[in-house]
Amino acid sequence: MKGRFLVFEGIDGCGKSTQINQLINWLPTSGLMPQNSVLHVTREPGGTALGNALRELLLHPPKEILPGSLSELLLYSADRAQHVLEVITPALENGDWIISDRFSGSTIAYQGYGRELNLDLILQLEKIATQGLVPDITFWLDLSVEESLDRRKNTNHDRIESEGATFLGRVANGFDVLAKERNWTRVPANLPKEVVAKKIKESLSIKITGKRISSNG
Incomplete structure (x- = not known):
């Protein structure tokens, strides 16, 4: 049986890391995964040794x-x-x-909408890089630009995070467009983290089994 590919997308500060950690702790005992299935957690950029080197060039050059x-x-x-x-x-x-933590949607949002590069070119590169691979479910943690900036006001920013409100606004719009075009699961990220986690677990349960199951734990 083929495995499942889950992706989290959203602007900086939306809480992806927090929600991924919540899911890591819940999924193995949720009853959704086959008993012999292993849960892998990865990220973009940086999911491989090459990726980690590229991550430094991209975010801290x-x-x-x-x-x-x-x-x-x-x-x-x-x-x-x-x-x-x-x-x-x-x-x-x-x-x-x-x-x-991120996949091709982030490139379309950040480089396509944020940098305003040619979207057709980006979509061609997406097909080449992914070889047609599409996530089973993408969770979009929808957060306003104002909330994103407020959450990150006392943190050190990487090169992309430092681009400012106007750039981030274009990125947020890109995510909104993609979520509608690609039928992503939108989760309001301004809610308490426990509420966000519950919504994610319930959505995943419905996607996998067709019914809602307990999200306790």
């Missing part, structure tokens, strides 16, 4: 090797191609489950 917008897009695509080849596809073929 020295000033002398700062990537331009098109180079940035190609580096994200290279990270994804290696991620799909080395991590995601083998795990799915083994019947395992995967949770990924």
